[in-house]
Amino acid sequence: MSTPTATDLLPRLSDAAAGAVREGGDGDAVDGMPCRWVVSPADTPGVSAVLRVAHDEGLAVVVRGGGTKLGWGSPPERLDVILDTTRLDGLVDHAAGDLIAVVGAGRRLDDLQADLGAASQWFAVDPARRGTLGGLVATADGGPSRLLYGPVRDLVIGATMVRADGVVAKSGGKVVKNVAGYDLGKLLTGSLGTLGVITEVAVRLHPVAPAHRYVTVPVVSTRHAHALVQGVIHSHLVATACELDQPADGAATLAIRLDGIRPGVEARTAGALELLGAGAEASDDPPAWWGTEPGAPGDVRLKLTHEIASVTALLDIVAEASDRASVPVDVRGSVAVGTVTAALRAAHHQHDRAAVADLVDHLRAACSRSVGASGAGGTGGSVVVRDADPETKARLDVWGPVPALDLMRRVKHQLDPTRVLAPGRFVGGI
Amino acid sequence: MDVEALTAVLTPVLPEGAVITDHQRLRTYECDGLAQYRVVPALVVVPETAEQVAAVVAACAERGIPFVARGSGTGLSGGALPHADGVLIVLSRMRAILEIDRANQRAVVEPGVINLQLSNTTRPDGYYYAPDPSSQQVCSIGGNVAENSGGAHCLKYGFTTGHVTGLELVTPAGELLRIGGKAPDAPGYDLLGAVVGSEGTLGIATSVTVRLTRTPESVETLLAAFPDTDTAGQAVSSIIGAGVIPAAIEMMDALAIEAAEAAVHCGYPAGAGAVLIVELDGAAAEVRHQFDQISEYCTAAGAFEIRIAQDDAERALFWKGRKSAFAAVGRISPDYIVQDGVIPRTALPEALRRITALSVERGVRVANVFHAGDGNLHPLVLFDDAVPGEAERAEEVSGAIIDLCIELGGSITGEHGVGSDKAKYMPRMFTADDLDTMQLVRCAFDPSGIANPGKIFPTPRMCGEVPGRHQGAHPLVEAGLAEQF
């Protein structure tokens, strides 16, 4: 493989993307790594043509949708081409009677929700964001409503992908019920663009409920948080979402969302007020923090998963790790699902990246203790670093221990043996 | 394959009596629920632990011997069809419910656990396992995982894949791995998503962690009788169009009703050209209100009788007719093919009209039973094998129905799987590149192609890096281990 130079490759990429290519600028860097070109193909064949060039020439390609989560994962080892999907933004089909839509991967989620809203339907991932559908699938980052509607992967019923070698492949279909062949959509969901470029996604939709309410309650202790979550999940409230907000220096709040027809929501709201107890309040509007990331831009953010019965352990472990490292940590997320985000406050860690690295190690060690040993147990979950500045990331193990890593490497090796797609970004240096 | 040599290797690592070589006993495993395909396996093993399964698979991997997993053998696509030169690994002795963890809404079970057995165990605690195939009294959770099985209530609750959070898996290389667990979102690729529904071609599940679902506060069931399937289909469209997602909407046509009456005397309204069973569950206040709405839609669409189940016994009677429909067809026809195809729900009236036309044109009776809410058709194509030519005509009609599903934008299978039976149809739904890409994933798990070969894919793929393999005909084909369609 000869070392490609800008002069011979630019025309080829330009041909492949029908002219939609430019040189990369400062704003196109990924985790501090600059890219040489940004290509914006308009359709699946265009993506295929770009990847064929990249594959032939040994270029490294990172896919970019809205660019809102581009900092997730390890920094890429190499980077030549940013493949921008925002022109793949068609609403290919919205079959309202079948509750499905086929959508270009580059369509923005807020645009998609607006399309569907006209038919009183929605794609059950909230809140509507600036990011693209393809980016959402690649990051598997659903919102609070996952409790009722399931994770992103359960909403994806079909996918068109372009392999690293340019071959276009579909799986699934346009019907919700379908078991023909392997479900590659699930494998692509959460793969951070390392297995293929998603160009079109078929999703299942849900009707928008006519009424909703939020019920919010102050949380007085980590045991109280656990008791509330257990109360909610074992009740008949059928909460759409159940979110906890635990700021580093303030009182925690638990909030649930209820959806349905007016009389049903009212009856369940009354039930929720009673169940959640002292201080519970109902409202039509969510708390200000609902569905947003904790902390401030620039914070190091971690995704923590946990068994849903380990809420006390989770919160205690975070508090202890935070004290130990003297780094304030805000926690927010879907405690009845088992995923929360922790934000390590920037002002306090900028000068001391070692403290952050130490905190992450400590969290991992504590969370991986066996679950249930009273008081001192682990959470049964994992700790993954999401946002962090490149220097901090360089000192961290972004992914932590990964079970079945060898099998994952084999999957990557089959689909992208020459490591065209986002080399180094995923688990184990995949 | 050298049966004696393998028997000698396996006997010491398995419990007494767990290696079966006697031909008569081997024959009892020659088919699954799709009895038209029969192959006597070279060897059957009945392991009791994950380590024993791993040892058997490792022995197969070392020798390049194919293996097939079998749960309860109720599959309807020949997925558990044995291999003549391979080992059938039967999981029916791995039937322990290992843990019920109510606080985490999870259960951990061995693969041979019967679907209904799990729900029966957890119901007193207010929980159940939601995926409910009609075969739930006999099928295994391991089989459900392999087939990504559905059931009547999957309209609201989703299929097996949404209810499995962890697996212990023996890979085709004989490694024992854990993927997922009780917590969600393990870092890395969603291997669980790839394995569930892979029909035993990516390994053998030796333990399954499943989500338990809270039993609903309220359940209401109605049975509505319509003059014909068109009007019943209209009611389905109105219900879904109004933004109501019932737990289940099931339809049966006149011939299916006739069969069910003959078999289980379910007492459905006389003279119905179609019946719908609609079940709503959830919070009491919602269910009551929406139930009235649904009754109105049924009446508006032309229902001439609506019965509302007054208690669990009556509900069970409504369901009895539906759940026994496949077997019941045996009462009105000596032989029948159970088809499983999917269409977009809105195409239901067109699909039914065209199936009727096909039936009239070819002189083959077709009874229709289906999950109307999600467009999953189960046409039962009736024939008499004793009459020359009937079986072939039935096979043609059955195939034409699958073509119709594809043409209408649906799928060749909604829940029974591809197995041996439908591999030949896969190229009608997927391109060679689509299938090639799926098989690349298979190569990652099973580079020598020994896990349930010949299923799903019409043409096996070379995996590239298997040492000692050569180009040309696929080694499995050469060795007579797989067929090329």
Ligand SMILES: Cc1cc2nc3c(=O)[nH]c(=O)nc-3n(C[C@H](O)[C@H](O)[C@H](O)COP(=O)(O)OP(=O)(O)OC[C@H]3O[C@@H](n4cnc5c(N)ncnc54)[C@H](O)[C@@H]3O)c2cc1C
């Ligand atoms: C009357 C009747 C009604 C039915 N109704 C439905 C229905 O409503 N919905 C539905 O989805 N299906 C239905 N089925 C089909 C069948 O019951 C399901 O596919 C079921 O999941 C098969 O389970 P099993 O234990 O019998 O598996 P088997 O038939 O033994 O095996 C099925 C497949 O799973 C593989 N397998 C089995 N165990 C494992 C394991 N531990 N690890 C890996 N692979 C394994 C086998 O190799 C095979 O490919 C019905 C069948 C009958 C006979």
